[in-house]
Amino acid sequence: MRWEFGNILPANIRATLCEPEIQWFNKYNKNLANYMRSLGEGCGLDLTQNIKPPKNLYIEVRCLQDYGEFPIEEGDTVILQKNTTHYLLMAHCQHLIRQGILE
Template sequence: MVWNETIDQDTTTYGNLSPHEQDYLHKYSDLLVDYKGEWTDIDLTGSTEPPKDLFIDVRVLKDAGEIQTEYGVFNLTKDSQFYVRHADVQRLIQQGYLQML
């Protein structure tokens, strides 16, 4: 759960955890943050497998505003589609803002 998404206390998954599991999750998340702080260029929450395609087609599921990438600015409005670099939008896909086509 921590590797693939942010901890959100309002999610169904979090609500299904026992108090001991919630405490463990918070402590584990804190450890990840501390460890990541030593080597800031390492993304421990990213995928461990290389992307199959460098660029992908995505559809916007929820409005997310503008995002800035090295290839330009994208205005993410619901139901719009873009051809973007996978690394630039991977986190938005994990958070449910975008869907890979």
């Protein structure tokens, strides 16, 4: 329900829940919020907003700072230098996006 309705349940659904279920929902909501705040180098990342799978496995990224060699598939490497753009697998570069090295 948290992922479908957000952090506040509609009144008609809340009315059907018993007190332990409401407490469980509130604790889950608080834990999820704390976890999402811990992602993205302190900036937070709202996991509930983008729940559809990506249409493409590759994304175009731009380097915001010099990083150096970055290993990709099958032993290949890419040199990540400030202001260069690359077309990379999303799964390979998500952590660099969260760190602010790529956008």
